[in-house]
Amino acid sequence: MIQVASSLPSDASALESAISALESALTALDSKSGLWETLAWLFTGAVVIGVAIEVRVIVLEHRDALTEWSRGIVRPPDRPSHSLFIWGLVGSILVALGVAGEFGVGIKIALINGELRTKNAELRRKSDQLIALLHVETQEAQKEAGGANERASKNEKDAETERLARAKIEAAVGWRSLSEQEKRDIGAALASFSPKAGASMWFNASSTEAEIAGDIAEALRFGHITTTAPGGLMDMRQGGSWNAEIKSVDTGVVIQSTKAPAAVEFAKALIKELASRGFDAKRQTDPPFEDKPAAVIWVNVGPRPKGPQGEYKLQAERDAKAKKATSTGTAR
Numbered sequence: 410m411i412q413v414a415s416s417l418p419s420d421a422s423a424l425e426s427a428i429s430a431l432e433s434a435l436t437a438l439d440s441k442s443g444l445w446e447t448l449a450w451l452f453t454g455a456v457v458i459g460v461a462i463e464v465r466v467i468v469l470e471h472r473d474a475l476t477e478w479s480r481g482i483v484r485p486p487d488r489p490s491h492s493l494f495i496w497g498l499v500g501s502i503l504v505a506l507g508v509a510g511e512f513g514v515g516i517k518i519a520l521i522n523g524e525l526r527t528k529n530a531e532l533r534r535k536s537d538q539l540i541a542l543l544h545v546e547t548q549e550a551q552k553e554a555g556g557a558n559e560r561a562s563k564n565e566k567d568a569e570t571e572r573l574a575r576a577k578i579e580a581a582v583g584w585r586s587l588s589e590q591e592k593r594d595i596g597a598a599l600a601s602f603s604p605k606a607g608a609s610m611w612f613n614a615s616s617t618e619a620e621i622a623g624d625i626a627e628a629l630r631f632g633h634i635t636t637t638a639p640g641g642l643m644d645m646r647q648g649g650s651w652n653a654e655i656k657s658v659d660t661g662v663v664i665q666s667t668k669a670p671a672a673v674e675f676a677k678a679l680i681k682e683l684a685s686r687g688f689d690a691k692r693q694t695d696p697p698f699e700d701k702p703a704a705v706i707w708v709n710v711g712p713r714p715k716g717p718q719g720e721y722k723l724q725a726e727r728d729a730k731a732k733k734a735t736s737t738g739t740a741r
Contacts, residue, residue: 455506592631599632613710661714663692672704686719
């Protein structure tokens with residue numbers, strides 16, 4: 410541990426500043442990703458408009474051709490329509506620009522996601538360095554304190570401080586995931602829905618961490634429930650309107666179902682299983698149901714919610730209850 414500390418910055422404040430800078434960089438990258446997603450929506454709109462124009466031009470040209478054919482008289486061709494040529498050219502240009510723009514935006518978003526993964530890895534490394542430095546400083550303090558009893562007490566206190574510091578950092582940056590045992594337990598709990606309903610799995614493509622959708626799909630398949638392979642969706646919200654309502658992004662796991670009773674019960678049961686393990690999960694309310702006859706649920710995994718998730722969230726809730734119980738007893 411001392412050898413590790415020798416390669417670290419001279420004090421903890423430098424590492425804390427580096428961690429703060431990395432968190433700011435991650436926030437900036439998230440904002441940049443949102444801008445490119447908006448541009449992707451604009452380019453998609455250009456493609457749709459261009460295709461619509463080209464379809465109109467084709468229909469008009471076909472109508473003119475039918476008119477000439479119905480006459481049954483051979484005569485010199487009419488002067489080509491200048492307006493049809495202009496509209497056809499505009500439509501083709503819009504399609505070309507839209508497709509090229511979508512391709513470019515896709516590359517840019519992929520690069521931003523790569524930077525996000527790199528920054529996350531660096532953030533974890535800096536956090537480990539900070540913990541190692543704190544540990545070394547704790548050992549040096551123990552040597553200076555002297556006395557066997559004092560050293561034992563100090564070591565226990567510092568070990569708890571180190572554990573709490575690591576838990577706090579991991580809770581703040583740790584990705585959501587299900588252990589193999591959790592997957593098997595969820596599958597066993599939901600196995601009764603196997604012959605009754607299926608699940609369509611989706612995750613927010615702009616948030617790599619949202620790929621926990623794969624863990625949920627594996628858990629359902631342990632219960633022999635039919636699922637799709639998780640697919641990525643890019644949520645592009647329309648902006649640019651002055652004083653428009655500012656809507657928050659859906660985070661956590663949002664589940665929608667058809668109105669079939671088996672699908673409704675399946676959605677409730679899956680939400681309960683995820684929530685009992687410390688993961689934010691809820692029913693979609695707008696619209697609350699998909700108007701299809703089949704018994705199907707849609708599992709949409711959004712970005713990571715603020716605050717701890719999984720076991721870290723459960724531990725935080727237990728600590729809060731214990732603290733409340735202690736304060737109530739003291740007041741009495």
